Amino acid sequence: MDALTWGRFQFGFLATYHYIFPQLTMGLALLIVVLKILALRKGDDAYNRAAQFWARIFAINFVVGVVTGIPLEFQFGTNWARFSTYSGGVIGLTLALEGLFAFFAESAFLGLFLFGEKRLSAKGHLFAAVMVFLGAWLSGYFIIATNAFMQYPVGYRMTSENTLQLADMWLYLFNPWAIWQYLHNMNASVVTASFVMSAVGAFYLLSNRFEKQGKIFLKVGVISGFISCVGLLFPTGDFHGKMVAKYQPAALAAMEGKFETGDKAELAIIGQPDVVNRRLENPIYVPYVLSYLAYGSFGAVVKGLNDFPEDEIPDNIELLYYAYHIMVGLGTIFILLMLISGIKLWRNTLFQSRAMLWILMCAFPFPYIANSMGWLVAELGRQPWLIYGLFRTSEGNSELVSGGNIAFSSLGFMGMYLVIGVLFLYLIGKVIAKGPEEAMIIGGGA
Amino acid sequence: METVWFFIIAAMLAVYVVLDGFDFGAGILHLFVAKNEGERRTVINAIGPFWDGNEVWLLAGGGVLVFAFPKAYAVGFSGFYLPLIMALWLLILRGISIEFRGLETNALWRSFWDGAFFFSSSLMAIILGAALGNVIRGVPIGETGYFSGPLFTDFRVSENPGVLDWYTVTVGVFALVVLTLHGALFLSYKTSGEVQKRSQSLCLPLWFVMVLVGVLTTIATAQVRPDLYRNLLGRPWTWVLAFGVIVSTVLIPLFVVRKRDLLAFLSSAGFIVCMLAATAAGLYPTMLTSTINREFDLTIHNAAAGPLSLKVGIIWWGIAIVLAVFYFVHLFRAFKGKVSPETDIYSH
Numbered sequence: 202m203d204a205l206t207w208g209r210f211q212f213g214f215l216a217t218y219h220y221i222f223p224q225l226t227m228g229l230a231l232l233i234v235v236l237k238i239l240a241l242r243k244g245d246d247a248y249n250r251a252a253q254f255w256a257r258i259f260a261i262n263f264v265v266g267v268v269t270g271i272p273l274e275f276q277f278g279t280n281w282a283r284f285s286t287y288s289g290g291v292i293g294l295t296l297a298l299e300g301l302f303a304f305f306a307e308s309a310f311l312g313l314f315l316f317g318e319k320r321l322s323a324k325g326h327l328f329a330a331v332m333v334f335l336g337a338w339l340s341g342y343f344i345i346a347t348n349a350f351m352q353y354p355v356g357y358r359m360t361s362e363n364t365l366q367l368a369d370m371w372l373y374l375f376n377p378w379a380i381w382q383y384l385h386n387m388n389a390s391v392v393t394a395s396f397v398m399s400a401v402g403a404f405y406l407l408s409n410r411f412e413k414q415g416k417i418f419l420k421v422g423v424i425s426g427f428i429s430c431v432g433l434l435f436p437t438g439d440f441h442g443k444m445v446a447k448y449q450p451a452a453l454a455a456m457e458g459k460f461e462t463g464d465k466a467e468l469a470i471i472g473q474p475d476v477v478n479r480r481l482e483n484p485i486y487v488p489y490v491l492s493y494l495a496y497g498s499f500g501a502v503v504k505g506l507n508d509f510p511e512d513e514i515p516d517n518i519e520l521l522y523y524a525y526h527i528m529v530g531l532g533t534i535f536i537l538l539m540l541i542s543g544i545k546l547w548r549n550t551l552f553q554s555r556a557m558l559w560i561l562m563c564a565f566p567f568p569y570i571a572n573s574m575g576w577l578v579a580e581l582g583r584q585p586w587l588i589y590g591l592f593r594t595s596e597g598n599s600e601l602v603s604g605g606n607i608a609f610s611s612l613g614f615m616g617m618y619l620v621i622g623v624l625f626l627y628l629i630g631k632v633i634a635k636g637p638e639e640a641m642i643i644g645g646g647a
Numbered sequence: 648m649e650t651v652w653f654f655i656i657a658a659m660l661a662v663y664v665v666l667d668g669f670d671f672g673a674g675i676l677h678l679f680v681a682k683n684e685g686e687r688r689t690v691i692n693a694i695g696p697f698w699d700g701n702e703v704w705l706l707a708g709g710g711v712l713v714f715a716f717p718k719a720y721a722v723g724f725s726g727f728y729l730p731l732i733m734a735l736w737l738l739i740l741r742g743i744s745i746e747f748r749g750l751e752t753n754a755l756w757r758s759f760w761d762g763a764f765f766f767s768s769s770l771m772a773i774i775l776g777a778a779l780g781n782v783i784r785g786v787p788i789g790e791t792g793y794f795s796g797p798l799f800t801d802f803r804v805s806e807n808p809g810v811l812d813w814y815t816v817t818v819g820v821f822a823l824v825v826l827t828l829h830g831a832l833f834l835s836y837k838t839s840g841e842v843q844k845r846s847q848s849l850c851l852p853l854w855f856v857m858v859l860v861g862v863l864t865t866i867a868t869a870q871v872r873p874d875l876y877r878n879l880l881g882r883p884w885t886w887v888l889a890f891g892v893i894v895s896t897v898l899i900p901l902f903v904v905r906k907r908d909l910l911a912f913l914s915s916a917g918f919i920v921c922m923l924a925a926t927a928a929g930l931y932p933t934m935l936t937s938t939i940n941r942e943f944d945l946t947i948h949n950a951a952a953g954p955l956s957l958k959v960g961i962i963w964w965g966i967a968i969v970l971a972v973f974y975f976v977h978l979f980r981a982f983k984g985k986v987s988p989e990t991d992i993y994s995h
Contacts, residue, residue, distance in 0.1 A: 264699075264742060264743070267742060269739070271706065271738055272732075272739075274713075275709075277721075278713070278723065279732065282721035282722065282725035282793060283721070285721035286717055286721040286722075288717075289714070289718070289952065290956055293713035293720075293956070294714055294959075294960065296713050297713065297714035297960070298963060299710060300707030300708075300709070301707050301968070302970070305967070305971040305974055309700045309971075309975060310974070312695075312978055313696070313977075313981055316695060317981055321981070358953070360953065366953030366956065367952070367953055367959070368955060599793070601791075601793050601795035602728045606728055614736075617739060624743075628747065631751075
C-alpha cells in the first residue's frame with residue numbers, strides 16, 4: 202500500500218475505534234441526567250444508585266474515548282498536512298471551539314461529577330451531570346460541523362494562495378447539512394446507550410440479581426430506545442438522506458447500487474452490486490420508492506452511476522452499498538424490537554418475558570455496528586473528495602511522510618488499541634458483575 | 648492580530664505546562680515518595696480530579712493552533728511525525744495508567760500501572776522539553792515549505808538536525824528536572840504525612856539541579872540561537888520576564904525552607920510561565936525557524952489564517968477562556984485541601 206492508502210486506512214481505523222466510546226458516553230450522559238432527575242423527583246435512592254452505576258461505566262468509556270480521541274486531532278497535522286494547510290483556516294474554527302467550549306466544560310465537570318458526590322448538594326451534583334452532558338453534546342456538534350463542511354462546504358472563500366478562508370461564520374457553524382447529520386447522529390448515540398442500558402437490565406433480571414435496578418434500566422432503556430429509534434428514521438434519517446440526494450447524487454447512486462439513470466426509481470432492499478458489469482445482482486426492488494424518498498415525488502429522475510464522470514464517483518461502491526444497507530436494515534429491526542418491548546412494558550409483561558429479555562440482552566452490539574456503518578457511508582460517500590467538489594483526497598496527505606512511517610504507526614496503534622480493548626472489556630465486565638448495589642460502599646475497601 | 652494569536656497560543660501552552668506539569672511531576676516522583684499502597688493512592692488521588700482537565704489545555708491549544716496558524720500546524724505536525732506519534736502513545740499509556748490502576752486490587756496489576764505511569768510521565772516531560780528545543784533550534788524547512796525530521800542523526804546541531812541532538816536533549820533534561828521539582832512542590836502542598844515529608848526533602852536538591860541544568864541550557868541556547876538573546880535585549884519589555892525568572896528562582900527555596908508550600912508551588916508556576924514567555928518573546932515573530940535558509944521561516948505572517956477567522960475567533964476565545972477559568976477555579980476549590988488515602992476517589 203502507498204502512503205495515501207495507509208493514511209486513509211489509519212484514519213478510518215482510528216476514527217472507527219474511537220467512536221465506539223463517545224457514542225455510548227454521549228447517549229449515556231443524557232440517560233444519566235434522566236436518572237438523576239428521576240432520583241430527585243421520586244426521592245428514591247435506587248435511582249441515585251442507578252446513576253452512580255452508569256457513571257462508573259461512563260467514566261471508563263470516557264477515559265478510553267479521550268485517549269483514543271487525542272490522536273485524531275493530531276491526524277490532521279501529521280497525516281493530512283496539505284489538507285490542513287488548505288482548509289485549516291475554516292475547519293480550525295470548529296476544532297478550536299470544541300477544545301475551548303466543550304472539552305473544558307466536560308473535563309472540569311466530569312471531575313466534579315465523578316469525585317464530588319459527597320462534596321456537592323444533590324442539585325449541585327445534578328448540575329455537574331447536566332454540564333457533562335452539555336459538554337459531550339456540544340463536542341459532538343463541533344465535530345459534526347467540521348465533517349459537514351467536508352460533505353457540503355459553505356461559508357468559505359478561496360484566497361489568492363489557493364487556501365480556504367472563513368467568509369461567513371454563522372453559515373459555516375449552522376451548515377444545514379450539519380444540523381441533520383448531527384440530529385441523526387445524536388439519535389443514534391442515544392440508541393446505543395439505550396440498548397446497552399436495556400441489555401444490562403435484562404441481564405440482571407435473567408440472572409435474578411439486582412432486580413429493582415434491572416427494572417429501572419429496562420424501563421429507561423426501552424422508552425428512550427423507542428423514541429430515539431423512531432427519531433433515527435424520521436425526521437433525521439429522511440432529511441439527511443434528502444440532503445445526500447440533493448448535494449451528493451453520486452453517493453446516493455452508489456449507496457443504492459443504482460447504475461442506470463431513470464425516473465420512478467426503485468428502492469433496492471437486497472442485492473449485490475456488480476461493479477464490473479455495472480449492475481445489481483439478485484435484487485429485490487420496491488418500485489417508485491427511491492424517487493419518492495430522495496426527491497419527494499414518485500416520478501423524480503434519479504441519476505445512475507453510469508452518468509457520472511468516472512473520477513467523480515465513490516471509489517469503493519461495494520463497501521458503501523453494503524454499509525448503507527446494513528445501517529438501514531439494522532435501524533428497521535431496532536424500531537420493531539423497541540416497539541415490541543415498549544408494548545410489553547406498557548402491558549407490564551416485559552419483565553416476565555424471558556425470550557424478550559434474552560433478545561434485549563444480546564442486541565446491544567448491533568447499534569455499534571449500525572453506527573460504524575453510518576460513518577462508513579458518510580465518509581465513503583464523500584470520496585473521491587476530501588472536501589466535496591473542492592479538494593480531492595489524493596491531494597490532502599502529507600507529502601513528506603512515507604507509507605512506511607504510517608504503516609509503522611498504524612501497527613503501533615493497532616497493538617495498543619487491542620490491549621486497551623481487552624482491558625476495557627474486562628473492566629466493564631467487572632463493573633457489571635459487581636452490580637449497582639455495591640456502589641453504595643464508596644469509601645470502603647479497595 | 649497575528650501577534651495577539653501568537654501570544655494566546657504561547658499562553659495556553661504555558662498554562663498547559665504549568666497544570667499538566669504538576670501531574671507529570673507527580674507521576675515521576677510517586678515511585679520514590681510513596682512507598683506503600685496507601686501512599687501511592689494518596690499521590691494518585693492528589694491529581695485524580697485534575698489531570699484530565701489539565702490535558703485539555705494541550706488539546707485546546709492544538710485546536711487554536713489549527714485555527715489561527717493552519718500552516719504552522721500542518722508543517723510542524725507532519726514534520727515531527729514519528730516523535731509526535733510516540734508522544735501520543737505515551738499520553739494514551741499515561742491516561743490509562745491513572746484510570747485503570749485503581750480498578751483492580753491485585754498487587755501486580757497496580758505495580759504494573761505504577762511503572763507505566765512513571766515511565767510515561769518521565770518520557771513525556773523529556774519529550775515536551777525536546778519539542779521546545781526543536782522550536783528554539785529550528786527545523787530543516789525546505790523550499791516546499793514542509794520538512795521531515797528524522798528522530799536522530801548524529802546528535803550534532805547541523806543544517807539537517809534530527810529531532811534529538813545534544814541541544815534538544817539538554818532542553819529535555821532541563822524540562823524533566825523543572826517538572827519533577829514542580830511535582831514535588833505540588834505534592835508538598837497537597838499531601839500530608841510521609842509523602843509530604845519525602846516530597847519536601849526532595850525540593851532543595853531538585854532546585855540545585857534545576858539551577859545548574861538551567862544555566863547550562865541557557866549557555867547552550869546562546870550557542871545554538873544567539874539571535875534569540877539579541878531579540879530579547881532589543882525588546883526592553885521582555886526584561887520583565889527575565890526578571891521574573893530570576894525572582895521566582897530565588898523565591899522557590901525561600902518558601903520551601905519556611906514550609907510555605909502553596910507559595911513555593913506558585914513560584915515554580917511563575918518560573919515556568921516566565922521562562923516560556925521569554926522564549927516565545929525571543930522567537931517572535933518566527934514560529935518555526937528554518938535551519939536551511941531563514942527565507943523559509945514560518946512566521947506569524949505567512950502561517951496565519953484569514954482576517955475574519957482571527958477577528959471572530961478573538962470573541963469566541965475571550966468568552967471561552969472566561970468560562971474555562973471559572974470552571975477550573977471551581978474545580979480546584981471543590982477539591983482544595985490535603986488529600987489522604989481515605990479521600991478514596993478511585994475505589995469504585
